[in-house]
Amino acid sequence: MRSHASSHALRHAFQRRLTTLQKRSFYAAKAQFITIDKGVKTPSETEIGIGDPEQAFIYIEPRLGDAIRSAVAQQTGITQDLKMIPTVFHHTSRHFSHGIVPYPQVKISQDLPRQPGTKDDTSPATLWTSLKWHALTLDGSEEDEFEGLSRQSGEDWKELLEMLSRT
Template sequence: MQQAGIGITQDLKKLPMLFHHKSRHFSHSTVPYPRVEIAQDLPRQTTGDTSPATLWTSFNWHALTLDGSPEGEFEKLSRESGEDWKELLETLSRT
C-alpha cells in the first residue's frame, strides 16, 4: 500500500528532503509538502545546486537539517538517545 508516494514502512520521523541553494528552499521529491523558504543560503554539502537534507518530525518539535552538517548530526544523536531512553523506560515499567 502506498500513500502520497511514501511506503507505509518508511520512517516518518526522518524524511529525506533537498535544499535548493539558488532559490533557498527545501522540497521533497514525491510528497507535495509546502515549500519551506529561508532568507539566506546554507553551506553547500555538494558541488551542485542542491544538497541532501532531512526533515525530522516528532510530537515535540520538527527540524530541517542539511545532511552531514553539525546540526544534522546533533539532531540524529539526540533522537537516537531519546529512543534508547524510551526503550529503557518501557523495560523498567514492565518490572
C-alpha cells in the same frame, strides 16, 4: 537493548556533541510554507527557528513536519512511520522539499552552507519528525549529526523507561 559497548560509544559521541548543544543557539525567523490547493500555490507565513549563518538547520512547528510527512506518504504510497524523511535543500531558491514530492515547501530567507560533496544547486537534507520541534538539517553537517544523536538518545530513553515499567 543496546550492548554495553554501543551504549558507551553513544555516550561518548553525545558528550562530544554537548559542546555543540551548549553553543547552539537559534533565532526566531519567518518562513513561507507553500502548499498546492486545487492546483494553485498557497503560501502562508510561519515561525521557524534558524541558526547562525554557518549552521545548516532550521526548526519548524510539528504541524508543518506532519503536513510534509502526510504529503510524502500520500504521494509515494509509503505507509511506515516516517521519523526521518529525505529532503532536498535548493540553495538558489532557498527552500526545502521532498525529492519526489515538490510540495509542500519550506522557503527561508537565507542560504544554508553547502556541505562537502554538494553538487549543483541542491544539498541532500533530512526532515526529523520526532520530539517537540521538527528539524530540517543538511546531510553531513554537524547539525545533522546532532539531531540524529539527540533523537536516538530520546528513543533509547523511551525504550529504557518502557523496559523499567514492565519490571
